[in-house]
Amino acid sequence: MSESTDESYDFIIVANRLPVDRVVEPDGDAYWKVSPGGLVTALEPMMQASEGAWVGWAGQPELEFDPFDHNGIHVVPVPLSADEIEKYYEGFSNDTLWPLYHDVIAPPSYHRVWWDSYVAVNTRFAQKAAAIAAQGATVWVQDYQLQLVPKLLREARPDLTIGFFNHIPFPPYGIFSQLPWRRQIVDGLLGADVIGFQRTADASNFARAVRRLRGYTTRGNTIWVPGEPSRKVTAKAFPISIDANAFETLARDPQVQERARQIRSDLGNPTTVMLGVDRLDYTKGIGHRLKAFGELLSDGKISVEDVVLVQVASPSRERVETYRQLRDEIELTVGRINGDYGTISHQAVNYLHHGFPREEMVALYLAADVMLVTALRDGMNLVAKEYAAVRFDEDGVLLLSEFAGASDELRTAVRINPHDIDGLKEAILGAIAMPKAERRRRMRAMRKRVIENDVARWSSNFITALEATRA
Numbered sequence: 001m002s003e004s005t006d007e008s009y010d011f012i013i014v015a016n017r018l019p020v021d022r023v024v025e026p027d028g029d030a031y032w033k034v035s036p037g038g039l040v041t042a043l044e045p046m047m048q049a050s051e052g053a054w055v056g057w058a059g060q061p062e063l064e065f066d067p068f069d070h071n072g073i074h075v076v077p078v079p080l081s082a083d084e085i086e087k088y089y090e091g092f093s094n095d096t097l098w099p100l101y102h103d104v105i106a107p108p109s110y111h112r113v114w115w116d117s118y119v120a121v122n123t124r125f126a127q128k129a130a131a132i133a134a135q136g137a138t139v140w141v142q143d144y145q146l147q148l149v150p151k152l153l154r155e156a157r158p159d160l161t162i163g164f165f166n167h168i169p170f171p172p173y174g175i176f177s178q179l180p181w182r183r184q185i186v187d188g189l190l191g192a193d194v195i196g197f198q199r200t201a202d203a204s205n206f207a208r209a210v211r212r213l214r215g216y217t218t219r220g221n222t223i224w225v226p227g228e229p230s231r232k233v234t235a236k237a238f239p240i241s242i243d244a245n246a247f248e249t250l251a252r253d254p255q256v257q258e259r260a261r262q263i264r265s266d267l268g269n270p271t272t273v274m275l276g277v278d279r280l281d282y283t284k285g286i287g288h289r290l291k292a293f294g295e296l297l298s299d300g301k302i303s304v305e306d307v308v309l310v311q312v313a314s315p316s317r318e319r320v321e322t323y324r325q326l327r328d329e330i331e332l333t334v335g336r337i338n339g340d341y342g343t344i345s346h347q348a349v350n351y352l353h354h355g356f357p358r359e360e361m362v363a364l365y366l367a368a369d370v371m372l373v374t375a376l377r378d379g380m381n382l383v384a385k386e387y388a389a390v391r392f393d394e395d396g397v398l399l400l401s402e403f404a405g406a407s408d409e410l411r412t413a414v415r416i417n418p419h420d421i422d423g424l425k426e427a428i429l430g431a432i433a434m435p436k437a438e439r440r441r442r443m444r445a446m447r448k449r450v451i452e453n454d455v456a457r458w459s460s461n462f463i464t465a466l467e468a469t470r471a
């Protein structure tokens with residue numbers, strides 16, 4: 001680990017979270033470990049090749065430390081106070097923007113002090129990036145927590161090429177227009193040269209917001225921003241993906257395959273294992289899925305001897321009240337279903353409220369006959385793509401919500417509308433009974449897509465588009 005102070009970088013990622021986590025051992029020793037997230041995997045090779053820097057928060061309050069190098073990435077911390085975590089992160093990011101951008105599934109809270117904190121923290125991120133960027137550098141800003149950074153950065157450093165990628169949906173204007181600070185957000189994003197979205201519909205929603213709020217001309221993927229000089233901004237879909245090879249390699253590991261068999265046998269070798277894997281978030285439609293499953297048991301269409309549902313709900317945003325309520329609701333429902341239909345030897349829902357190592361996730365995917373992705377709204381949903389990448393046996397059925405970005409690409413999944421409980425029940429029964437030849441045909445097409453359009457392709461497409469604007 002080497003320290004550096006006044007170096008400058010040609011390629012910089014700016015994201016809410018750093019790509020490393022601080023691990024403290026029981027004896028008090030601390031070290032840094034690469035965080036398991038997909039974004040890190042996606043960008044690591046590019047960062048290493050270009051000796052890039054990553055500006056972000058370390059995930060803990062008041063943690064101040066000097067920049068350092070880790071695995072070929074220059075790590076630059078942006079400290080946040082406990083008050084800022086509450087207002088900028090848990091407040092404005094996760095309790096205003098997140099519900100608003102996901103079609104107000106939960107009601108967004110609008111608080112002016114949260115907005116002030118969002119502005120202050122975005123300014124700090126922009127200042128950090130501006131201070132370490134080399135002349136003419138490329139800066140790629142990630143996600144909804146940092147939508148003001150592109151404009152702030154451009155004002156400080158007009159020489160930079162600036163990209164922005166929004167990992168969550170961008171809502172229709174009728175919803176976006178609720179936001180008291182809608183103009184500032186649109187202006188913030190328009191500071192970028194390329195604004196990437198998950199779906200074409202998100203890019204269109206953004207272009208419409210620009211027309212309505214600013215009256216700028218937009219045509220196709222291009223937005224003309226007047227000024228001195230006037231600028232052309234690209235707003236376009238770049239659907240994110242996964243490291244499909246890495247997932248398949250894990251799936252081919254004999255130990256992981258053995259673990260998959262073990263899981264099925266521990267579940268009592270039912271005819272059908274159904275699986276859900278989600279952060280415990282109200283956007284994921286976990287309640288809708290449980291409702292459909294519970295009704296199928298109650299209708300006598302399935303039995304706990306034949307079918308089991310494994311639901312991994314990894315803990316998320318537990319300090320935000322809506323998430324606490326959601327957890328209570330989900331756990332009440334799971335308890336009811338198990339109480340009503342479980343037997344001593346067979347539990348209906350195997351509910352797991354914790355995170356697992358990647359190997360265990362892959363073993364679960366391999367063990368699952370039917371994968372349930374029932375999101376009410378989701379930027380992409382990487383779980384759907386991971387399931388396809390893992391199933392090199394070309395088996396397994398994916399039920400995929402049309403409200404997840406992944407449904408634009410995984411056309412041969414069984415598409416469902418999670419609000420339509422009867423439709424969902426029919427789709428589940430259809431999946432359980434689907435003939436092997438059809439399972440194979442559908443899975444093959446999905447795998448082709450995910451393997452061809454992997455995350456390396458995603459990042460290189462984005463960077464290519466960004467470089468084209470420089471020319």
Ligand code: GDG
Pocket residue numbers: 036038167168240277278279312314354355356357358361378379380381382383384386
């Ligand atoms: C946001 C957008 C968009 C989950 N539990 C465990 C675990 N996971 C992993 C999954 C997957 C990732 O977390 C979740 O990604 P998703 O895409 O499903 O959802 P969000 O977290 O909401 O992500 C989303 C994404 O950003 C990328 O742009 O697709 O729409 O909302 O990779 O496997 N991984 C491990 N243990 C767990 O318990 N190891």
